[in-house]
Amino acid sequence: MSKIKDVVFRVAGVIILLAAATYCFIPTVVPWIMAVGVTAFTVITIITPYPGKSIRGKRLHNFQLLSCILMAVSTYLMFRQRNEWAMVMLVAMVFLLYSALTLPKEFEKEKREEQQK
Numbered sequence: 001m002s003k004i005k006d007v008v009f010r011v012a013g014v015i016i017l018l019a020a021a022t023y024c025f026i027p028t029v030v031p032w033i034m035a036v037g038v039t040a041f042t043v044i045t046i047i048t049p050y051p052g053k054s055i056r057g058k059r060l061h062n063f064q065l066l067s068c069i070l071m072a073v074s075t076y077l078m079f080r081q082r083n084e085w086a087m088v089m090l091v092a093m094v095f096l097l098y099s100a101l102t103l104p105k106e107f108e109k110e111k112r113e114e115q116q117k
Helices: 001-020 030-047 055-079 085-116
Strands: none
Touching: 001 030, 030 055, 055 085
């Protein structure tokens, strides 16, 4: 089951990236593609909670949830054909990148501290 979630998560990320890159060419179809990608990405993020107990890890997971909300707002702005969607998506990606880089390190640190006890 974990492997399926990982594949869906990665495919959704690629769909989001491709939709954002091709919005200028097909602005009527791409928001629907983006909606599918964001929905899949958000569902996988929600059903995969942070496995540790540290407050910092939970905060980083909340950053991921915030980025999912911002991606949904960005998709809405795409449907409305507002150019602000790109700025909202950029903010979402900054939160997502930060949490994606920091969360595994925090979880490993938490596991090491538990083993030392």
